[in-house]
Amino acid sequence: xxxxREIQAEITRENILSAAAEEIYRVGFQAASIAEILKNxxxxxxxxxHHFPSKRALGYAVVDxxxxxxxxxVWESALNRxxxxxxxxxxxxxxxDKLEGRSLCCGCPINNLAQEMSPVDEGFxxxxxxxxxxxxxxxxxxxxxxxxxxxxxxxxxxSEVTYFIIACMQGAxxxxxxxxxxxIFKAAIKGLMMYLDDLRKPST
Amino acid sequence: xxxxREIQAEITRENILSAAAEEIYRVGFQAASIAEILKNxxxxxxxxxHHFPSKRALGYAVVDxxxxxxxxxVWESALNRxxxxxxxxxxxxxxxDKLEGRSLCCGCPINNLAQEMSPVDEGFxxxxxxxxxxxxxxxxxxxxxxxxxxxxxxxxxxSEVTYFIIACMQGAxxxxxxxxxxxIFKAAIKGLMMYLDDLRKPST
DNA sequence: TTGCAAACCGACCGACCGGTCTGTATACTT
DNA sequence: AAGTATACAGACCGGTCGGTCGGTTTGCAA
Numbered sequence: 001x002x003x004x005r006e007i008q009a010e011i012t013r014e015n016i017l018s019a020a021a022e023e024i025y026r027v028g029f030q031a032a033s034i035a036e037i038l039k040n041x042x043x044x045x046x047x048x049x050h051h052f053p054s055k056r057a058l059g060y061a062v063v064d065x066x067x068x069x070x071x072x073x074v075w076e077s078a079l080n081r082x083x084x085x086x087x088x089x090x091x092x093x094x095x096x097d098k099l100e101g102r103s104l105c106c107g108c109p110i111n112n113l114a115q116e117m118s119p120v121d122e123g124f125x126x127x128x129x130x131x132x133x134x135x136x137x138x139x140x141x142x143x144x145x146x147x148x149x150x151x152x153x154x155x156x157x158x159s160e161v162t163y164f165i166i167a168c169m170q171g172a173x174x175x176x177x178x179x180x181x182x183x184i185f186k187a188a189i190k191g192l193m194m195y196l197d198d199l200r201k202p203s204t
Numbered sequence: 205x206x207x208x209r210e211i212q213a214e215i216t217r218e219n220i221l222s223a224a225a226e227e228i229y230r231v232g233f234q235a236a237s238i239a240e241i242l243k244n245x246x247x248x249x250x251x252x253x254h255h256f257p258s259k260r261a262l263g264y265a266v267v268d269x270x271x272x273x274x275x276x277x278v279w280e281s282a283l284n285r286x287x288x289x290x291x292x293x294x295x296x297x298x299x300x301d302k303l304e305g306r307s308l309c310c311g312c313p314i315n316n317l318a319q320e321m322s323p324v325d326e327g328f329x330x331x332x333x334x335x336x337x338x339x340x341x342x343x344x345x346x347x348x349x350x351x352x353x354x355x356x357x358x359x360x361x362x363s364e365v366t367y368f369i370i371a372c373m374q375g376a377x378x379x380x381x382x383x384x385x386x387x388i389f390k391a392a393i394k395g396l397m398m399y400l401d402d403l404r405k406p407s408t
Numbered sequence: 409t410t411g412c413a414a415a416c417c418g419a420c421c422g423a424c425c426g427g428t429c430t431g432t433a434t435a436c437t438t
Numbered sequence: 439a440a441g442t443a444t445a446c447a448g449a450c451c452g453g454t455c456g457g458t459c460g461g462t463t464t465g466c467a468a
Contacts, residue, residue, distance in 0.1 A: 164395025191368025
């Protein structure tokens with residue numbers, strides 16, 4: 001990464017990755033067309049296969065380099081609050097308002113890929129599992145911290161609560177995506193809100 | 205449906221439908237191969253295209269005739285109880301125990317198809333929406349009945365609760381599918397159990 | 409300045425895709 | 439018994455797929 005040439009090559013690689021991520025997000029991995037990606041980028045097939053040995057390897061790199069990083073940031077600000085439960089609540093409300101266009105009708109990239117590829121390709125499954133593990137770890141840490149600080153009931157398992165929250169989010173996003181109607185998301189998420197409120201009250 | 209020939213034709217049609225449903229469940233619609241379906245059935249391409257004008261029409265028929273009917277029955281016994289909330293609880297526990305093999309690693313057929321096809325093909329989306337609408341209607345009716353009978357808090361909207369329950373189920377199934385670990389399902393579903401219990405207590 | 413390898417181009421490949429079409433066997437009508 | 443339409447068989451079609459490979463450009467080291 002010192003030469004002008006290596007820098008340009010890296011830019012090309014990143015362009016391919018983001019174009020591939022886009023295409024995979026739109027139509028899924030199996031239906032994603034190499035030719036379509038190349039057409040959108042205006043580069044040749046040789047360029048792509050210079051950077052990636054196969055379509056599968058490209059897909060793996062998209063998960064590792066794009067999707068992992070993307071999901072790594074979304075919840076950051078919500079969880080870094082003094083009260084992470086309140087942070088989650090506000091994030092959900094904001095998300096419900098902003099759910100439109102692509103994020104509404106295409107849903108969550110990592111969920112899409114998980115549903116499509118995890119039964120079919122172990123490599124994908126393991127990489128997606130890493131993304132989920134990281135996601136779970138972040139939320140779990142925040143909730144465990146909240147428990148320690150007395151902001152959350154301690155008669156519940158923070159790890160299980162985390163799985164539950166993630167599942168609700170994914171499920172609600174999926175329902176709204178199919179209905180192409182963000183009101184469905186709002187309706188489903190109200191239950192999660194109620195649950196979160198219930199987590200706040202001490203169990204005494 | 206009176207002739208021997210028409211009866212045989214109907215059998216063939218149903219065989220094609222179930223084989224197609226199987227293949228679609230395994231790898232998704234777009235990746236489902238007509239040739240693979242034919243190979244599994246041991247029939248010719250002419251037979252398939254005699255009964256269905258196109259792959260897409262076959263997919264539509266699978267949703268209408270197979271998936272709709274399948275989801276139509278699963279929740280039936282749980283909701284027909286005197287106390288549907290209790291019925292849901294027990295169904296969830298049973299489901300958590302029986303989640304293995306195909307239903308674990310392939311998840312929910314209708315959710316898979318929804319995530320894959322609803323952004324890509326409006327015909328699929330509308331048909332899947334019908335399945336969800338039917339599902340929602342059944343649960344909603346049961347919960348509204350429970351509210352009338354005083355078995356459930358009436359300060360919550362039964363329709364929204366229904367969306368929430370469905371979303372949780374789908375999300376938990378999806379998480380477990382990716383992890384190929386039914387413990388994840390159990391962990392996530394505990395939150396839903398707690399929520400259901402919370403629905404039982406009157407809000408006074 | 410020259411040699412060279414990295415970066416990229418694009419024609420080409422075989423495999424497989426969904427779909428068509430002609431042929432045929434036969435249950436049913438008349 | 440003859441005729442016919444239905445149900446199915448399977449060779450074949452154009453197109454697209456992921457992937458390959460020889461050729462060309464070009465930044466850079468020697």
